[in-house]
Amino acid sequence: QGQLVESGGGLVQAGGSLRLSCVASVRTFLPNAMGWFRQAPGKEREFVATITWPGRNTAYADSVKGRFTISRDNAKNTVYLQMNSLKPEDTAVYYCARSQQDALFRSPSSYNNWGQGAQVTVSS
Secondary structure, eight states: OEEEEOOOOOETTTTOOEEEEEEEHHHHHHOOOEEEEEEOTTTTEEEEEOOOOTSOOOOEOOTTTTTTTEEEGGTTTEEEEEEOOGGGGGGEEEEEEEESSOOOOGGGGEEEEEEEOHHHHHEO
16 A cells, blocks of 8 residues: 655644645555545544545535535645634544545545544644
């Protein structure tokens, strides 16, 4: 399996913005859907957003809909998560993942390749 490397995490005040990036090896990136998940301390990993290979279809968790945007640049083997209007409850480690198929899956079990995670902390 190839490698996924996240970047762009950090500390931000409530109402602020961050953009996460996930760079993948070519073999990892093509031609599957990609997703973002997050895990807060003491909680299970939860779905955030996913995007299909052509980039035309996306899906979001209700908790982030309207605030977060997932996108991908296939020429750069990179998927992004633009996070706006951040809330303290968005604090978590965010993981990039590769789906086993080119479909909008929400379950972590449908993803077979994961990055190491990026910490996002939102202060009130």
